[in-house]
Amino acid sequence: MQKSFLSRLWIFAVWAVIGLFLVNLMGLIASVLTSSVATRWLGTWLPAGFTTRWYFAAWDEFQLGDVLWVTFQAVGAVVVLSGLLGVPAAYALARREFPAKRAVMLLLLLPLLVPPITYGIPLATVLYKAGLGGTLTGVILANLVPTVPFVVLVMIPFIEQIDPRTEAAARVFGANIFQMFVHVLVPMLMPGVLAALLLVLVRTIGMFELTFLVSGPGSQTLVVALYYAVFASGVRAVQSIDAMAVIYMATTLVWLIVALRFVNPTQIVGRGKRPAA
Amino acid sequence: MSAVLESRAQGPTLRQRLAARGIDGATLLVLPCVALILGLFIYPFLYGLVLSFQPKDGSLFGNYARFFSDPFLYGTIFKTLRLAFPVTLLNLLIAIPIAFRVRLLRRQRLLTTLLVLPITLGTVLVAEGMLFYFGPQGWFNRILMAVGLLSHPVSVLNGYWGVFISLVLTGFPFTFLLTLSYVTGIDPSLENAAATLGAGPAARFREVFLPLLVPGLAITFCLSFVQAYSVLPSAVLVGDPANATRVISIAAYQAAFEEYDYSMASAIAMIMGAVQLLVVVAVLGCRSLFYRGPAAGAKG
Numbered sequence: 283m284q285k286s287f288l289s290r291l292w293i294f295a296v297w298a299v300i301g302l303f304l305v306n307l308m309g310l311i312a313s314v315l316t317s318s319v320a321t322r323w324l325g326t327w328l329p330a331g332f333t334t335r336w337y338f339a340a341w342d343e344f345q346l347g348d349v350l351w352v353t354f355q356a357v358g359a360v361v362v363l364s365g366l367l368g369v370p371a372a373y374a375l376a377r378r379e380f381p382a383k384r385a386v387m388l389l390l391l392l393p394l395l396v397p398p399i400t401y402g403i404p405l406a407t408v409l410y411k412a413g414l415g416g417t418l419t420g421v422i423l424a425n426l427v428p429t430v431p432f433v434v435l436v437m438i439p440f441i442e443q444i445d446p447r448t449e450a451a452a453r454v455f456g457a458n459i460f461q462m463f464v465h466v467l468v469p470m471l472m473p474g475v476l477a478a479l480l481l482v483l484v485r486t487i488g489m490f491e492l493t494f495l496v497s498g499p500g501s502q503t504l505v506v507a508l509y510y511a512v513f514a515s516g517v518r519a520v521q522s523i524d525a526m527a528v529i530y531m532a533t534t535l536v537w538l539i540v541a542l543r544f545v546n547p548t549q550i551v552g553r554g555k556r557p558a559a
Numbered sequence: 560m561s562a563v564l565e566s567r568a569q570g571p572t573l574r575q576r577l578a579a580r581g582i583d584g585a586t587l588l589v590l591p592c593v594a595l596i597l598g599l600f601i602y603p604f605l606y607g608l609v610l611s612f613q614p615k616d617g618s619l620f621g622n623y624a625r626f627f628s629d630p631f632l633y634g635t636i637f638k639t640l641r642l643a644f645p646v647t648l649l650n651l652l653i654a655i656p657i658a659f660r661v662r663l664l665r666r667q668r669l670l671t672t673l674l675v676l677p678i679t680l681g682t683v684l685v686a687e688g689m690l691f692y693f694g695p696q697g698w699f700n701r702i703l704m705a706v707g708l709l710s711h712p713v714s715v716l717n718g719y720w721g722v723f724i725s726l727v728l729t730g731f732p733f734t735f736l737l738t739l740s741y742v743t744g745i746d747p748s749l750e751n752a753a754a755t756l757g758a759g760p761a762a763r764f765r766e767v768f769l770p771l772l773v774p775g776l777a778i779t780f781c782l783s784f785v786q787a788y789s790v791l792p793s794a795v796l797v798g799d800p801a802n803a804t805r806v807i808s809i810a811a812y813q814a815a816f817e818e819y820d821y822s823m824a825s826a827i828a829m830i831m832g833a834v835q836l837l838v839v840v841a842v843l844g845c846r847s848l849f850y851r852g853p854a855a856g857a858k859g
Contacts, residue, residue, distance in 0.1 A: 289760055292656075292760075293660070296656045296657060296659075296660045297660070299653060299656075299657065300657055300660075300670075300674070303653075303674070303731070304673055304674075306692070306699070307676065307677060307728065309692050309698050309699065310685070310688035310689060310691075310692045310728075311676075311680070311684075311688060312698075313688050313691035313692040313697065313698060314684055314687050314688045314691060317687075317691055326696075327698075327701065367591050367592050367595060368592065370588035370589075370591075370592075371588055371589045371591070371592035371593075373585065373588060374585055374586050374587070374588040374589040375589060377585060378582075378583070378585060378586045380580065380582050380586050381580060381582075386589060386593060389593060389596050389597075389601075390592070390596065392596075392600065393596065393600050394782065394785070395781060395782075395785060395835070395836070395839050396785070396832050396835060396836070397785050397786075397788050397789030397808070397831065397832075397835060398789055399789045399791060399808040399811060399812070399828070399831070400789070400811075400828045400829075400831045400832040400835065401600055401603060401604055401607075401828070401832070403607065403811055403812075403815050403821075403824050403825060403827075403828040404603040404604055404606055404607025404608075404610070404825055404828060405599060405600075405603040406815075407603070407606070407607065407610070407815075407821050407824075407825070408602065408603040408606055423599055424599070426595060426599065427595075427596070427599050427600050430592055430595055430596070431592075431596065434592060459584050459585055484678060484679070488678070488679075488681055490681075490682060490791070490792055491789060491791060491808075494791075495815075505681055505682075505683070508681065508683040509682075509683055509792055509796075511683075512683055512686065512687070512796060513795065513796075520687075523683075523687065524687055527681070527683055527684040527687055528684075530681050530683070530684060531679055531680055531681065531684055534678070534679035534680075534681070535676075535679040538672075538675065538676075538678060538679050539672065542668065542671070542672055542675070
């Protein structure tokens with residue numbers, strides 16, 4: 283089929299926008315990368331020389347070892363808990379019709395439709411009153427608010443794709459609901475669960491507002507520590523902040539690439555139209 | 560077995576009657592999740608709402624009166640909307656054609672990964688990167704000047720456009736992922752049918768895709784808007800937090816953690832949530848004017 287001039291022009295325009303976006307994005311990332319290994323970089327195309335000392339400086343100055351350990355603990359706990367709470371709830375919502383179902387769905391949608399700062403401020407107030415403000419537990423609890431509904435809403439279409447007769451067969455052969463979950467559902471749902479949890483992981487590493495409002499000196503995750511480093515800069519070399527930002531990017535990038543290997547992005551709001559690949 | 564027969568003779572047990580309404584062991588799995596949201600979302604929200612009516616001066620509506628009489632405070636609503644609306648619309652308008660193009664590609668994974676990359680950057684890296692890249696000595700200005708497009712460096716930083724660009728960069732991947740999954744959820748045979756009947760690309764988009772996409776796009780708009788609306792770090796780092804980009808979350812944060820007036824902070828948070836929900840309700844209300852039904856073909 284001969285393509286008209288206009289449709290070729292349109293295709294070119296779309297590719298031009300993609301190209302423009304990617305070129306500027308790469309320029310931006312490359313600027314930070316270059317700065318993080320630069321000795322001195324003022325008013326020239328490239329820095330005067332290259333060095334790796336800013337990475338060691340950042341590691342010491344910002345106690346990155348501690349910050350990474352806190353981040354790892356907080357994110358790990360959030361991922362595990364949101365999986366344990368979210369997947370069974372998604373199962374109930376996907377398979378059962380019960381009177382308050384619409385109310386429950388609305389309840390789960392609300393935390394996703396309200397900005398984190400809005401509920402973060404009252405939540406932080408309540409957590410501080412309960413003595414959990416500034417603690418790792420508080421950070422974990424606050425981060426569960428958006429992630430559990432997220433897991434539920436992502437998992438519902440995945441569960442709907444599974445033929446209910448599989449579960450019926452397991453029940454006929456005498457499995458109770460727990461056995462059915464462990465031996466039938468979880469293995470079949472594994473790709474979906476992994477996808478949802480990896481997205482929770484990336485989201486939680488990047489969740490600034492809630493952690494910022496709830497965390498104290500010993501419970502800052504990497505994003506928050508990074509923000510304070512920039513906000514209260516002046517005493518620190520820009521390059522060591524850049525080195526820290528690069529470390530942050532590397533930690534999330536690894537997980538995002540793993541996530542995209544497991545999940546086809548087109549399935550995130552999947553409707554079960556394709557047979558599972 | 561005999562117990563089952565017995566109970567059948569006596570009429571359904573409580574358990575069976577509940578099961579008939581859809582309540583059984585599996586339904587109860589929803590309870591921990593509901594308890595979490597009630598305890599960590601609804602209760603703090605109500606607590607904040609009550610707290611917002613107990614201002615320092617003792618009157619019931621003191622905080623709200625103060626907010627809406629001080630232009631420095633109520634102006635933050637419009638400053639936030641002036642950022643969040645155009646950013647969300649632009650992200651959606653770029654995401655739709657790109658999603659349609661990516662849908663046709665056989666090897667979409669690399670391009671998708673590249674387009675989604677900014678998710679991993681974090682606001683601080685984006686802010687730092689922008690300070691370098693768009694700065695007066697940055698590569699952006701240098702290249703445009705070397706090519707001859709600019710005679711002197713332009714500055715986008717420390718103002719509205721700095722925050723705007725930062726929000727587009729960080730918000731686009733999310734908007735794009737959602738749009739892509741909605742676009743690919745439409746059965747291709749619908750497009751083939753329209754093409755067979757002689758509809759050109761523009762007509763196919765207008766008459767087939769757009770009506771099917773509107774519900775998904777409305778949800779995408781809402782979720783992207785939430786992200787753009789709560790800008791705090793980028794408004795501080797690459798914006799002008801005292802004037803042009805003094806968004807409502809800065810006002811709330813300052814009330815809570817600089818003035819330690821949790822009552823006022825809660826009031827601002829409530830106003831923020833109310834404005835946000837109004838936008839969501841308006842968008843979802845418009846959606847109901849359009850077609851609602853399956854987009855994945857009769858078999859789905």
